[in-house]
Amino acid sequence: MKLSPLSKQIKSCWLVALVLGSSVALSACNSTPAPKIAEVAAVDTGSFSLPQYEQYQLANGLTVYLMPQKEVPLITIDAVVRAGSVNDILGGEARLTAKSLMLGAGGKTKAEIEQAVDFLGASLGSSAGKEGSYLSSDFMAKDLDVMLPIISSVLTSPDFDSKEFTKLKEREIAGLSQAKESPRSVIGRYFDKLIFADHAYGKPSSGNRDGLKKQDISRLKRFYQSYYQPQNTAITVVGDFDKAAMKAKLKQAFGQWEMLSQVSQPNLAVDLPELDRNRVLLVNKGDAIETTFLIGGKGVAYDNADLVGLTVVNTILGGRFTSWLNDELRVNAGLTYGARSAFIPYSKAGVFRISTFTKSDTTEAAIDLALETYSRLWEQGVDQATLDSAKAYVKGQFPPKYETNGQLAGLLTNMYLYGFDDSYINDFQAKVDGLTIAETKRLVSKYFPQDNLQYVLIGNADNIGTVAAKYGTVTQVDIKDIGFDVK
């Protein structure tokens, strides 16, 4: 493969940024002049718009999105609850609660639910991220009347079976150790902790071992009752169904779900820590044969009006194969298999990060080259030909992101969670076409972190400790230590 799994992972993060960008037009940004239309002809990548969908609410406040798609005889039903690790107290509540939905509900045990779902060839799974908890399913259209009651009972009346919960908890705790066997699967958790410290965005969705050990059923029930309520939830249905019949079935399945109380959410816009110096978190992995690292700082929130433009500029820096970072570190220097950069937005903040890896003894060379390449944003800027290419690339790769029922359901889910609408999709091409060289300069100076850079290096500390000290104040931890703390 040309691109590494890490590159792909980061790429997918970048795509999330792309998908979940602001619905606000660039020209609506108050602080700057409206961008001028580029003077060169835009590459025609074909027209693309979001398929028709309907959004409405049930009497209990549950938001519903319906989007018929007839390409395959399948239906995707997803649910999203506004609750994530930002709502955690001990750590891991959101994730454990989401996982616990599957431990038995509606008179069926965990095993019975799994048997029923598996027999149909269907899927049903749950998870939680920083700001949302998710239930996802897909199945053959003919099985709707079997699957919908299961989905409904799992979401609205889970049993929280204590025996199954004990097993789940043990698997989750062991899973934390397993994850630390792979630097790339945990480095983002260390980085968020470095950027956000004790702010809610610093909490890893997985929790840590100490927190998970203290979790019990009563805590999860409290978490569930606080957030899993119809007025705090959306259901998205995409696929091969009749809209009128589906509306009736959804009303029957979810109409009796009652609001219990007001849902109170943390104010995530406050107490975001300032980054006041270069810092390096050195995570020792004794048997590491390479160094995996991230460099970056604060990024932007989902509702930032400049997110589409930032996506294009980041494409040039580190968002595609011919990006500056990949070209310098991989193609010219042969230091790595892949190098990327990405803005990862949350609802009220975000991070920007450069990511790559290299063998232990080229760690310094790779970091220096990454920094030198990054500095081209200010020292050299973007030229017209590169900008035109990036615009064509971003537009050309956009439609396949919304091809499957699952992708479309995910988009609608995020529209609910982050409050944007279909203008994000439908205006995307025009926004990209409107980006000018002058705009790229403004975006670079305003958003890409230039000072007080934060570094996470996972590798053999004996080999790279001296190198780490070159870039800032070093804090060293061992990857086997509990959690992801910078202490």
Place this chain on the structure above:
Amino acid sequence: MKRTLSALSLSLGLMFAATAAQATTAEDVKSFTLDNGMKVMVLEDHSIPNANMYLFWKVGSRNEVPGITGISHFFEHMMFNGSNKYGPKMFDRTMEAAGGANNAYTTEDLTVYTDWFPANALETMFDLEADRIANLDINPQMVESERNVVASERTTGLENSNWRALSGPLKGVAFQAHPYSWSVIGHESDIHAWTLDDLVKYHKTYYAPNNAVVVIAGDVQFDNVKKLSEQYFGAIPAQTPPAKVRTVEPEQKGERRLFVEKASVSTPNVMIGYHTPAAKSDDYYALDVLSSILSEGNSSRLYQGLVDKQIALAAQTYMPTSFDPNLFYVFGIASPKVSAETVEKALIEQIDLIAEKGVTQHELDKVKNIKLMNFYRTLETINGKANTIGTYELYFGSYKKLFNAPELYNKVTPADIQRVAKTYLKKSNRTVGVLAAKEEMDK
């Protein structure tokens, strides 16, 4: 108007008595063969304004010999590094400026190039591909830089994936003669040893149009694809077909074992490889169904027998689709405080249970539904369609076998599954590998 997928699911609708019987026929996939032997298949799909071009080359690590292991994969990288018209870096730059992206992958049997682009960039893709097929410029400087890239790819796989850390050595023990013995990425020393001459010969031998199958799916017109294929690919001369892979792996006559030490592994990983026949074997479908019964979903045998009982944190099976007889992999990650030995016994117990007592019709029906769902999921995207059509063409002899696959899955009976379990998943035919933090010392 989105084209319905029933074109590709006629047999499924019949065989699985499932939904969506508004079928068209296998003829929706149109194909032609150029005079130089290159076969091109086209599936029009106007659902999004994009298209894909997949080039499947019949060369993989099975075509290598010791000293040049990994060269197929390395060559995959070199195909991006410059040709006559489009010099170094210009393949990617040209494609991206036209709104396209690309990637490639190498397996034990194939090297596959993937181009994803807005449909109106189709001719640019033909021009780019034709240039590197006909006129690749193997630049010594690019070769040296790319060696390090591939070495990094190898290292990062070993650093981050226990599967890779264990499966590579396991293949080396399970295969004593056949080139499936080494990982696709190759041995480290070989990565640093390929010569320019090796690469030039490799290109001439394997990157001949008569050794390729091309699939184009998406918002294209068949007539235009045919015209462009003739214009850009038609003039590239055919070559003498590559030599056949002669080595046949001898029958395994007893269990083999290995141990791999990796200090950061928190609980032991156990992998078992059983020799199984090639994809074209009549037993392929029964083995594939057996694999699903063992490990697909939480109602599967391995989940119920190991994960739910807290012997393992995860357990899975994997059966590659391949040209030559290969391995059926069974993998388990021990729960905390559970030994490798316990996990190994529990995995084998589940397999033996099927060999002794068979499976239920209910389990079999479940897997048939799973296969149908996976089929639909694959065909939800132009990318899935292109990849699947090409894969069937190459592994099963014709893309039309895609339409027969459901019928062949449907023919599988519980007795077939028990028979293949007894025949292949037996002690004398297996290799057991353990990956753990520390190997036990001799007393």
